[in-house]
Amino acid sequence: MFEDTVELAENKLLLLYILNKIKLPISNNHITQIILENNFINYFTLQQYLTELVSSSFIKDIDNSGNHRFMITEKGAKVLSLFENRLSNSKIDTIDNYLKNHIENIKKEVAVTANYTIEDKDNYIVNLKALENDSILIDIKINVGSNKQAKDLCQKWKSNSSELYNKIINLLIT
Template sequence: MYENSTELAENKLLLLHIIKSVTIPISNTQLTDIVLENSFVNYFTLQQYITELINTDFLKYVEVNKKKSLQLTQKGENVLMLFKDRISPSKLNQIDEYIHTKIESLKKEFSITADYLPANKDSFIVNLKAIENDTLLLDLKVNVVSKKQAVDLCTKWKHNSADIYNKILNALINE
């Protein structure tokens, strides 16, 4: 399955480096996107690596703002610090450049949330939330009459949250 143990170790160290470099909570899906977009390993190998890193206590799942995120453990940080030089400089540069260009969209994915729950048989509660630097900017709950409205609100919020937030703020502050 693996070309050799050096490649296996380098790939796992690279995952630890990615999680440390992102500096914000990162979901399994976001990590998967980063790794696949850079063609480091295939999906199934990546999921196996993540499981192995969790089982060896180098990574752990934590819940942040009701989302599961991967986090480096102290043991993982120590291993990365000791063996980072085993990651090829070209892969390090590729990842660092990628993260630099994508960090804002990663932050937005994490800090803007929208979900809905049935309130009763005829309505749904939509919860729209914006968080910036661990500060809650907006937490709005709205009751709507259909699932379609709930889905539409969530979609609009995720795609245009800054504009909607500004409109809400202006409507509340200005007459």
């Protein structure tokens, strides 16, 4: 019983450590990827821990136009600073190395968003956005006539936002 409680506390501290280290609001998918690629916690337990951390106000779930992101709260950072020494050095080293190798991709994905909403049967609003250091570089809303067009625009923006951004800026300036 005691061993389960220690493991539970360490796993929640690990999640707080990751969010504190990244210093950006990140999606459930990113947290899940980090945890599963390093074999720390199984998927279902991870989702339970995230829910519990949100309900205890150690992390917050930020809803930005349907894009949910998790971020450590001041309360969570305080708890982490008090109990960080309970995390094993091997887990800290694993996370630090993982983040060192993947942080640029995580930041890139956090900064570029693409989503769409259905207005009515043949009317979709696509929202394409690029952020840099929490400043909006571009935020475009486009009305398209099909689900396929909406999905295609989102995919193109996510895979090639930098080049598309430059083309749009050049078209508007020249």
